[in-house]
Amino acid sequence: MKTNYVFEVLCLDSSEKSVIKNEKNLAYSLMANGDLWIEPKQREASISDEKQNLTLGIKQLSREEESDTSLKNTFLIKCKGDYEPLEVFRLRILAHLKNQGYSYLYILSDDVSAKISCEIYPKINQVENQLRKYLIKFFITKLGVSWWNVTADAEMKKKVIQRKNNETDFSEYIDNKAYLIDFNELGKIVHSQSSGFLSRDDIANKVLALEETPEAIKTLKRELESNYTKFFKDTFKDKEFQQKWEELEKIRHKVAHNNLFTAKDLERSEEICKNLFDIIKEANEKIDNISFSLDEKDLIKENITQNFASYNVISEEKLLEKLDESESWAAKTRDNFVSLKHFVTNFLGSQGYDYRSSYDLINLLERKGLVELWEFKGPNNLYPVTAIRRLKGSLAGQEGLAKLKQEMKN
Known part of the structure; x- marks a missing residue:
């Protein structure tokens, strides 16, 4: 087990409010705080406490080392010790x-x-x-292979397209869409997403039982669009799944950004993770008890049919033709680029072409070396924009070149 954990703090006095002028002054000040030590011993600019196995060293930075000449005093404090005493010591010394x-x-x-x-x-x-395992198993067995089309919202589908290159080994063999969405979106499939159907009787019964208040109407709107009530009331909603998942999401963000933690964060994380794990485990044990009526299955099929029937599937020849039109138009603009999102959703979508099949075809054309996806960074864009352009001449159709570019991106 590791010992001698390190905690370093840089202290800056820019207003000369502190009466501490040198290393010994700061050491005396720290020694005088009874909340920090059990049996401290001071030697010059260092303090040790054998009872807690803590050591502390102080170094005053010279003016030449300071980048800002307005700083009056700058000290570097380095603490070393075992995990438990140092965990408590950190906040006390900062205070x-x-x-x-x-x-x-x-x-x-x-x-x-x-x-x-x-x-x-x-x-x-x-x-x-x-949770990912449970949702895939649940929706595959209940809705079939089209579950993603009727469950994922537009933002999730967009992210899957954008992140298709994040993992290229397993994706060659499996459907990895559920691995490409964010943590919060995975939870949303349970507590906020609709899986594409609600019967008229469901809606009528809810309206008849509705309290005539604005809040009740808002709640009804949420429930009509949510899987929470339809599928997961007993297994997830009644156990406050959403609150726990969203709290864990905040902790996950801290982990992802290498933030600072206390022992209380660890305790709370363990508690939430255990609660969520138990909820998912119990739901998995009851998965076979949930079944859909024939009417519900018909509504699902109708929804899937409508999703695909409302848009046309564009051909390779037509897509390249439309891309040429877009690039000709873009050449007359100031930025001179074609946004991938605008091309698929606004340009092709407005002409009745299905988003998903258009994105799939573009991915295929990229692999063939017929189009290129690239990052446009212009003066009018706060963030890089994924753009698309057609490869022509000697570059067109070179799958090896396209593969090389893909490897360079990764």
């Missing part, structure tokens, strides 16, 4: 330094937070994969 009038405090390194983060992530990963 003390703040009370001494330091204008700015910066944490430079924190091994304790790193340890906590590494313990939290595997638990979140396990819960996330368990």
